Amino acid sequence: MPAKKIIQREMPKVGLHETVIPYAEVVKWVNDKSVIIYGNIKGNRIPSRILEEFIQEAVKNGARNIHVYADGQHGIGGRIFSQGEPVKITIEGPVGQRCGSMGMFGTEITVRGGVSDDVGWINCGAKITVLGDATNGAWNAAAQGILYVQGSGGARCDTMTKHNPRFDPPQSWYLRDVGDSFAEFKAGGIAVVCGINPRNQKSVLGYRPCVGMVGGVIYFRGSIDGYSERDVKLLEISEQDWQWLCDNLKPYLTAIERMDYYHELTKSPDEWRKLVPYTPQERRRKRWFKVEMEDFRKNYWEKEVGKGGIFAEYIDHEPTIIPYIVTGQYRRYKPVWANEKYAPPCAYSCPTNIPTHKRTALIRLGKIKEALELVLNYSPLPATVCGMICPNLCMQACTRGRIDIPISVKELGKASPDLPAPKKAKSTGHSVAVIGAGPAGMSVAWQISLKGHNVTMYEATDKIGGKIELCIPEHRFNKDILHKEIERFKEVVPDIRLNTKVTKELFEEIYRENEFVVIAVGAHQPRKIPFPGSEHIISAYEFLRAINEGKTFDLKDKNVVVIGAGNVGMDASVEAFLCGAASVTAVDIQKPAAAFGTEFEQAKQKGVEILWPKITEKYVPGERKIYFKDGTNIDADFVIMSIGDIPDLDFIPPQIHTERGWMVVNEFFQTSDPKVFAIGDVTGLGLVTHAIGHGRLLAEYLHGELMHSPVTRDLRARIPYERIKLDYYERCRATSSLEQEAERCLSCGSCRDCHMCEMTCYWGAISRVEKSDGRYEYVVDENKCIACGFCAGVCPCGVWEMVENI
Incomplete structure (x- = not known):
């Protein structure tokens, strides 16, 4: 040595x-x-x-x-x-104190016992494992790295943590609970409190957590006794949250030598919740009052100016005596015609926010052409997407479905393929580049072009349409309709550069020459699980794309196994049958929940067998068998893997942040580079209509930035179903025309001008007023209205509401 x-x-x-x-x-x-x-x-x-x-x-x-x-x-x-x-x-x-303070990347610290105050203080990347309790100030001001605690945390843990977008967010994990003032002024990072045998049974997060918190997320399991409601909101965890927790609990519990708790901590996502801060926009919309007006009047105002206030000498009656039936200012409540205050369930549930209720209203007025053309303001592919491939989340949410069947938005979509291209606004001279000509890229390019801006699109293949064109089987939809809509799209967006794969060098050139760059390359890189024999397996993406390009697979009399029973797995299963397969079996690690609609129904009709839970151990081509970890096996002449795709992002510079292979964006789809935006599957897998919705929302934001005008979004809440009076509508399933279908619409939250409120008001306090621009409104004469609430009770569409008369 x-x-x-x-x-x-x-x-x-x-x-x-x-x-x-x-x-x-x-x-x-x-x-x-x-x-x-x-x-x-x-x-x-x-x-x-x-x-x-x-x-x-x-x-x-x-x-x-x-x-x-x-x-x-x-x-x-x-x-x-x-x-x-x-x-x-x-x-x-x-x-x-301050064990691991300013710890750097590449440092791994294990404390075989408890630690004193401020462990991980201003941590810059070190991984710290504490096999005991951490006292006050743990993880204070940490920016990167990981803290694993086997026990509890003390007071003011996770205060002022932050997140450098160039790196993964800092993580802190506590097996039991944490002390008071947890996450005070937290500005980033992920905290997890598991709630195993907590010291404080009433609150695993202690007293007054999250005061001043502006960033990051806290996952916790167990009871809490209050939190800073002015700063954060309490939410149920999503499927993505649950998957992240399940994946990351394993290395945590392994590190703290408590893997025996994994089953208990992953029994059910219902045991977990999360706290996230309000966004700046949400904070601006909220109005926080520390003192109620009544308390202010009694305890502050009248204390200074006397009972009755500054106008006491002018009041000639006892203010507490009010007649039984009153009008005007003495009413406790008053009716308000809240037309379109709430979003209807259809538009609210549609990721593209297509206003089906406005289209049916136009049809009822005889304006069918205007009703059909309205959708082109929201989507370049209404006939393809709304009419054929979308699972129609709008229809799933439709209030009409509580009576008989939802409004057929598919029929409205199918009526749209031959609509002419809308007229573009006058050129503004501004330029935007869009990389990727799939649904997301087409959507944003369409919207921006209609607003008069110049758009250049870059597409790696020789076709536009993305996975709609490349991967969705032809038996699922009519490609002629897609191609019609693509031709209409080209009229609006003529500068499309096909067969142009964007490299790092080309990206730099695009970046220099345009005011904004939108990345919408989708997810075309198949994800595979490595196990013995996996190299002999084809991905669903490769399988479906090859078929769409005209290649055939000879699967006659063969047993096909599809690993993954989601929508794409169902598509691959059906195509395998169409290629002659004798049997198709889809396997999944859990009960399939991702497949729905047309894909699932077609797969069942073809005879696809679905087995779960099955975790693949190996595939032996010579034996033509696939083996599972539960000791079983099935015949498999041909195996397809369908567990999702990820983006190919080799061309983006390192300063643009990604997490686990996906681009990270804010609520405006902006990346860590303020000039670069990302939408669609490149930010996370979703439906085609999610991609189109991303494009429309981003176009609104970019237009506002380019024209220096404020950006407004429809942030209305969905109208509660109970506000709609279903008793007024008869069951009616069969329709033969768009006009009949439009009559079935309940017009949720939007006045149908039925005059029922006007006719019901005994005192004649409600009247209809025609405006000079052809619109109308219903108004209330406060000197006649007695606030009986009949108008709100009778309105079929839920437009009228009673509010406090202040």
């Missing part, structure tokens, strides 16, 4: 003596990479600063495994530059 540099350190006075501690007694080399460092020699505690210098010198001399026997020293493990090779530090004994 090579000789190590000998360091002499002068110790401060201990009692009456000044001691010099030789290097050899403090640092014991085990081998070239491993060293033991002692924090106390012969009863003399080594100062924190001196101990840190010994650790830094050991790292400089090649130590990569450091075992520290601490004696309360501060800052152990911080500010270590690993120089490309991880430095692992194990600490035993009493640990002082």
Whole structure:
């Protein structure tokens, strides 16, 4: 073993003596990479600063495994530059404050016991594992890295944490609970509190958590007793949240040596919730009042100006005596014609916000052409998407479905393929580049072009349409209609550069030449699970695309297995039957929940068998069998893997942030580069209509930025179903025309001008007023209205509501 540099350190006075501690007694080399460092020699505690210098010198001399026997020293493990090779530090004994403070990437610290205050303070990337409790201020101001705690956290943990978008967000994990003022002024990062045997049974997050929190997310399991409702909102976790938790609990529990809790912590997503901060836009919309007006009047106003206020001398009656039936200012409530205050369920549930209720209203007025053309303001592909391939979330939400069957939005979509292209606005001279000509790219390019801006599209293949063109089987929809709509699209967006795969160099050129760049390349890179024999398996993307390009697969009399039973898996299953397969079996690790609509129904009709839960162990082509981890196996002559796709983002520069292979965007689809935006499947897998909705919303935002005009979005809440009076509508399933279908629409939240409120008002307080522009409104004469509420009770569409008369 090579000789190590000998360091002499002068110790401060201990009692009456000044001691010099030789290097050899403090640092014991085990081998070239491993060293033991002692924090106390012969009863003399080594100062924190001196101990840190010994650790830094050991790292400089090649130590990569450091075992520290601490004696309360501060800052152990911080500010270590690993120089490309991880430095692992194990600490035993009493640990002082700020363990791992300013810890760097490549540093891994394991504390075999509890830690004192401020563990992970201003952490810059180190991974810290505490096999005990962490006291106050854990993870304070951390920006990167991971903190794993086997026990509880003290007060003010996770305060002022932040997230550098160039790196993964910092994570903190607590097995039991945390103390008071948790996540105070938190500005980023992910915190997880598991709630296993918490000290505080009433609240695993302690008292007053999340005060001033503006960023990040907190996942927790267990009871809480209040939180800062002015700063954060309490939400149920999503499927993506649950998947993230399940995936990341394993390395956490392994690190803290508590893997036996994994089953308990992943029993059900219903046991978990999350706290996220309000966005700046949400904060601006909220009005927070610290004192109720009545309390203010009694306890503050009248205390200063006297009972009755400054107008007391003019009041000639006792203010507490009001007649039984009153009008005007004495009414406690008053009726309001809240026309279109709420969004109808159809438009609210449609990711593109297509206003089906407005289209049916136009049809009822005899304006069929205008009704059909209205949809082109929202989507370039209404006949293809709304009419054929969309699962029609609008119809699933339709209030009419509570009476008989939903309004047939598919029929409205099917009536749209031959509509002429809308007229574009006058050219503004502004330029936007769109990379990718799938549904998302087409949508944003269509909308921006209609607003008069110049758009250049770049597409890697020789066709536009993305996965609609390349992967959706032809038996699912009429491609002639798609091609009609594509031709209409080209009239609006003529500058489309096909067979142009964007490289890093081309991206830089596009970036320089345009005011904004939109990335909409979708997800075309198949995801595969590696297991023995997986190299002999074809992905669903490759299989479906090959078929769409005219290639045939000879599957006659063969047994086909599809790994993954989602929508794409169902499409692949049907195509396998069409290629002659004798049997098709789809397997999944859980009960299939992702497949729905046409895909699932066609697969069932063809005879697809679905097996779950099945986790593939290996595929043996020679035996023509696929084996599962439960010990079973099935015949498999041909295997297709359908577990999703991910984007190919090789062309984007490193300063544009991604997480787990997906582009990260804010609520305006803006990436970490303010000039670059991303929409569609490149930000996460979704429906085609999600991609089109992304494009429309982004176009509104970009138009506002280019024209320096405020951006407004429809943020109305969905109208509650109970506001719609279903008793007024008869069951009516069969329709033969768009006119009849439009009559079935309940016009949720939008006045149908039926005059029922006007006719019902006994006092004649409601009247219809015609406006000069052809519109109308219903108004209330407050001197006649007695606030009986009959108007609100009788309105079929839920337009009238009673509000407090203040």
